Amino acid sequence: MGDTQHLTIGSKKPIYPDDGILKLYSMRFCPFAHRVHLVLDAKKIPYHAIYINLDKKPKWFSLVSSSTEVPALELVKEPGNPVLIESLIICDYLDEKYPEVPLYPTDLLKKTQEKILIERFGEFISDFFYLVQHEDSEQLVDTDLYAGLVAYEEELKKRGTKFFGGASPGMLDYMMWPWCERFASLKFTFDEKYVLSPERFPTLIKWRDLMLQDHAVKRFYLDGQAHAKYVDSRRSGNADYNMLYNEAKRVKLG
Amino acid sequence: MGDTQHLTIGSKKPIYPDDGILKLYSMRFCPFAHRVHLVLDAKKIPYHAIYINLDKKPKWFSLVSSSTEVPALELVKEPGNPVLIESLIICDYLDEKYPEVPLYPTDLLKKTQEKILIERFGEFISDFFYLVQHEDSEQLVDTDLYAGLVAYEEELKKRGTKFFGGASPGMLDYMMWPWCERFASLKFTFDEKYVLSPERFPTLIKWRDLMLQDHAVKRFYLDGQAHAKYVDSRRSGNADYNMLYNEAKRVKLG
Structure with a gap:
């Protein structure tokens, strides 16, 4: 995964050789950016990851991508180096551009149904994290936070496959994963x-354990404690973007 | 456009001949449903429009589509009569399934860039209508409500074409249109x-006038006053779904 230092105001734009390799602008703890890492890794597409401090964005980043959002994918081989934004749109682009490991069903109707499930998962998850972060705990006691997840438990059970994508993870698996990984935090x-209830979500818990063995998931995986540590730093008003970088440096210096 | 009566609690499910024609569940004043009407009409795909009273949904609708949302497209020729939801996903499906009048560029990168502009327009518009409907007018005086539209003015000017889609409207034109039609209300x-400023948005105003001549736009068009009348009824707590139906009936009875 290389260097996860997040570039900040005053930093110089990193220079790469003219190697035609995609550049992904990312933030190490962003679940939307996580989606793009997963798809790139699942398809074994090489890329340079460039991490951005979202509170103090470097000036040059607005010249790369006017929206200054992550994830942003710079297509260095295309004329004018266009930059794509929006995690789902980037992932759909990658799936069509690099069809070797297809992540969608080939049938148009099945592919469309998969997109609906992805869209709906996004809505569940934004409600979920909104509630968790904004309601006080007393109000939460009576809220069935995981209600929106039941449809996915049932869907996977009905499919009877290891993954939503079948014998290996597909687009729906990868688009859900960043938040499922974070449930543990x-x-x-x-x-x-x-904690996900084994009585209510037996199929999804089996799925989670299988996902944890997937090479793309492993490559960008952080455990619940690491995610929690970052979230705590963000909640305290001082997001510790370089948490992993500094830890690795400390280990090196020993 | 046929009968725009909105079906409500206690209504019977309408029966259609086994004609293989798509069924679109809609609401006459919903801008998201409007998108699907436009794409169906642009491609001259026949469909049965079934209008739903969203405040008093008929019971049978939850058996057709568990989400009970509009737009919902029932694919009556597919086994099990699957129902698609989410306006953008439905429109993308239609474009791939009925390629005769293609609405996206064939080039993958250009198509992806169009999708980003569609997504961004949706975000601008949800902010826009949120502000218009929730902020009090004094706060609004200092807010540049149309700021998000400037990028589209510049984009179309740069393209130098009549429509975003070129010589005829494409997906971006149609996905933007429902809200642009409603600006007049x-x-x-x-x-x-x-009112859109001609100094600030000369290109988009020319575009709007050209869109008003498009056959798909004309087919589902309502003027600003009609949209305003519906919105006023909704704001008063009693959305007048059957406004057009009752007006047409009054005209008939003369």
């Missing part, structure tokens, strides 16, 4: 009650 | 200041 940041 | 519901 909620007991550290908030409360034990956010 | 804001001076009735709110204030004259919501």
Whole structure:
């Protein structure tokens, strides 16, 4: 995964050789950017990851991508070096551009149904994290936070496959994963009650354990405690973007 | 456009001949449903429009589509009559399934860039209508409501074509249109200041006038006053879904 130092105001734009390799502007703890890392890694597409401090963005980044958002994918081989934004749109582009490891069903209707499930998962998850972060705990006691996840439990059970994508993870698996990985952090940041119930989600728990063995998932994986540590730093008003970088440096210096 | 009566609690599910024709569940004043009407009409795909009273949905609708949202497109020729939801996903499906009048560029990168502009327009428009409907007018005086539209003015000017899609409207044109049609209602519901400025948006105003001549736009068009009348009814707490139906009936009874 290389250097995860996040570039900040005053930093110089990193220079890369003219190697035609995609550049992904990312933030190490952003679940939307995580989606793009997963698709690139699943398809074994080489890329340079450039991490951005989102609170103090370097000036040159607005010249690369006017929206200054991550994820942003710079297509260095295309004329004018166009930059794509929006995680789902980037991932769909990659799937069509690099068809060797297809992540969608080939049938148009099945592909469309998969997109609907991806879109719906996004809505569940934004409600979920909004509630977790904004409601006070007393109000939360009566809220069925994981209600929106039941449809996915049932869907995977109905499919009877290891992954939503079949024998290997597909687009829906990867688009859900960044948040599913982060569910494990909620007991550290908030409360034990956010642990997925094995009675309610037996199929998704089996799925999670299988996903953890996938090479793309492994490549960008962080455990619940690491995610919680970052979230805690963000909640305290001082997001520790370079948490992993500094830890690695400390280990090196030993 | 046929019968625009909105079906409500207690209504029977309409019965259609086994004609293989798509069924679109819609609401006459919903801009998201409007998108699907435009794409179907642009491609001259026949369909049965079934209008739903969203405040008092008929029970049978939840058996057709568990989400009970509009737009919903029932694919009556596919096994199990699957139903698609989410306006952009439905429109993308239609474009691929019925390629005779293609609405996207064939080039993957250009198509992807069009999707980014569609996504961004959706974000601008949801902010726009949120502000218009929730902020009090004094706060609004200092807000540049149309700031997000400037990028589209510049984009179309740069392209130098009649439409974003070139010589005829493409997906971006149609996905933007429902809200652009509704801009003309804001001076009735709110204030004259919501009229698009010809100094600021000369290209988009020319575009709007050309769009108004498009056959798909004409087929589902309502003027600013009609949109305002519906919005006023909704704001008063009693959305007049059957406004057009009742007006047509009155005209008939003369």
